[in-house]
Amino acid sequence: MPAEPRKADFSPAARPRAPRAGLPLVALALAFLATVCGSLMLGRYHVPLETWWRVLQAPELSGIPGIVLLRVRLPRVLAGILIGAGLSTSGAAYQGLFRNPMVSPDILGASAGAGFGAAAGILFGFGIVGIQCMSFAFGLAAVLLTCAAASRLSRAGDPILTLVLVGILVGSIFTALVSLAKYVADPYSKLPAITFWLMGSLAAIHVRDVQFALAPMLLGLAPLVLLRWNLNVLSFGEEEARALGAATGKLRWIIILCATLLTASAVSVAGMVGWVGLVIPHLARMIVGPDYRVLLPASLLLGGAYMLLVDDLARSIYATEIPLGILTSLVGAPFFLYLLTRSRRGWA
Amino acid sequence: MRLEIECASCGYGGKPVVEDVSLALGSGDVLCLLGANGSGKTTLFKAVLGLLRLRCGRILVDGADTASWPQRRLARTLAYVPQAHTPPFPFAVRDVVLMARTAHLGLFGSPSRRDAAIAEDAMETLGVSHLADARYTEISGGERQLVLIARALAQQSEFLVMDEPTSNLDFGNQVRVLRRIKELARRGLGLLMTTHFPDHAFLCASEVAVLKAGRLLATGKPEEVLTERRLEGAYGVSLRIVEVDLGLRVCVPEMI
Numbered sequence: 001m002p003a004e005p006r007k008a009d010f011s012p013a014a015r016p017r018a019p020r021a022g023l024p025l026v027a028l029a030l031a032f033l034a035t036v037c038g039s040l041m042l043g044r045y046h047v048p049l050e051t052w053w054r055v056l057q058a059p060e061l062s063g064i065p066g067i068v069l070l071r072v073r074l075p076r077v078l079a080g081i082l083i084g085a086g087l088s089t090s091g092a093a094y095q096g097l098f099r100n101p102m103v104s105p106d107i108l109g110a111s112a113g114a115g116f117g118a119a120a121g122i123l124f125g126f127g128i129v130g131i132q133c134m135s136f137a138f139g140l141a142a143v144l145l146t147c148a149a150a151s152r153l154s155r156a157g158d159p160i161l162t163l164v165l166v167g168i169l170v171g172s173i174f175t176a177l178v179s180l181a182k183y184v185a186d187p188y189s190k191l192p193a194i195t196f197w198l199m200g201s202l203a204a205i206h207v208r209d210v211q212f213a214l215a216p217m218l219l220g221l222a223p224l225v226l227l228r229w230n231l232n233v234l235s236f237g238e239e240e241a242r243a244l245g246a247a248t249g250k251l252r253w254i255i256i257l258c259a260t261l262l263t264a265s266a267v268s269v270a271g272m273v274g275w276v277g278l279v280i281p282h283l284a285r286m287i288v289g290p291d292y293r294v295l296l297p298a299s300l301l302l303g304g305a306y307m308l309l310v311d312d313l314a315r316s317i318y319a320t321e322i323p324l325g326i327l328t329s330l331v332g333a334p335f336f337l338y339l340l341t342r343s344r345r346g347w348a
Numbered sequence: 349m350r351l352e353i354e355c356a357s358c359g360y361g362g363k364p365v366v367e368d369v370s371l372a373l374g375s376g377d378v379l380c381l382l383g384a385n386g387s388g389k390t391t392l393f394k395a396v397l398g399l400l401r402l403r404c405g406r407i408l409v410d411g412a413d414t415a416s417w418p419q420r421r422l423a424r425t426l427a428y429v430p431q432a433h434t435p436p437f438p439f440a441v442r443d444v445v446l447m448a449r450t451a452h453l454g455l456f457g458s459p460s461r462r463d464a465a466i467a468e469d470a471m472e473t474l475g476v477s478h479l480a481d482a483r484y485t486e487i488s489g490g491e492r493q494l495v496l497i498a499r500a501l502a503q504q505s506e507f508l509v510m511d512e513p514t515s516n517l518d519f520g521n522q523v524r525v526l527r528r529i530k531e532l533a534r535r536g537l538g539l540l541m542t543t544h545f546p547d548h549a550f551l552c553a554s555e556v557a558v559l560k561a562g563r564l565l566a567t568g569k570p571e572e573v574l575t576e577r578r579l580e581g582a583y584g585v586s587l588r589i590v591e592v593d594l595g596l597r598v599c600v601p602e603m604i
Contacts, residue, residue, distance in 0.1 A: 096437075099435075227455070227456060228458070230455070232443065235435055236435050242419050242423075244450045245422075245423030245503075285437070291439065291443050
């Protein structure tokens, strides 16, 4: 075969290079660690650095600094990391699975279901553990309902589109049920409780909450991180991914199950925290590019750090704590708009 | 190796789109599938690739029925070259080609250095190595088509199934793609492709098949099958087939 003459614009220099990631990931990890340390330090009660070492060496003997660090701040920081990382990772995975950068992890109704579960739990006067269990269970149930209904519909046509449409329907049903729960709730005690709970907060986080969320969170995160190569392939669409040898059906259910575990456990511990799962994957994609091998760990780190920063704001802006859901929307939505204006090449 | 489509019928919902089609090709063959829009070419391809269940008939590779094969095994035998498209995310060309290695990885696997080397080789063969670091969403349609062929090559399958590899390309890029196709056949790959241009079948096909309304009109050597009457029957326009230098034939439509 004769050699082709190269066109002028074929030269590598004339083309923008796709970013190769490695260094950005290390930088993100360092920034994440810095945020964790900063968040542990932040607060009314000042714990000098030299005390930290003493606390870590002998947690039982360290008195008030030990209680502040290990019982108050550490659980809160851990919960923040888990929730931020969980929502961002599942958001990134969903954007690949649904081939749409505007998808957030509650697209199949997980948040709406979990919100209703919590509202119902408060309405029936359950304790905090009962409310969390109700929330988690209804989050899972909403997504199962979506999947069951979608699989009955999708004998012909695009299974992904069917899922999204049914997810919107199920989500709106549970949102209506939340309104119903609020309407019938006692306006002096239970209505404010439901309202505050739905606004989201990490203020009341207890060691027990972290224990409650840890298992489903890790169970959701690990498979997603392991499947990150397949997420690349899935973003080329159902048929092409199958022709490339990906087991798309199996992958789809694993990803949906994991993302639902993450979202439902996040909502059950901290209430409705919006925008994180949509904004952070975008930001991560801008920094490290679209390759899920790097994008997924980057979203995880960035999500954890972002959640801590927002929670730091919630703790320190005002004398009383500002609900987290309000801040994530106030910060997240304009930030997302900024990202959209910044991104010149479509969605990265 | 030998790929056989035996009395295949398939379609969507209640409506059959392809009926009773039998075709066969071996390693080193280029089988060109011609037919009007909606004649069932793409549907037949989906069935061959295992994306659409056959109503009856079989797809055989060296005599073995592929119906029970898992998608991974099928992908290691048949690689698919879709029409150049835009994915929602700006992957690097290198990574797009690397995705071909999925069929050789486990569920939780990630490509190794060896996989990366295979992808580099494939890009080298198709002459797109200089694009490796560019974003797939920003290269031209012709470059994308070559990258997709490189990806199929990196899949290390015995057969390539190409859906209109020359559509949406300018004349120069069409010729470039056809040359690569001939070269891949010389390397011993079996190629099954569709095209809208009878000329392309004359240029690179060792066998052609003509589909009309889901049924096979004829199959055989290009010179025997692509006659004026048969092409007029397939496309519904009057045309002439003219012999130019060295016995090469071209198809010219009549404009009145």
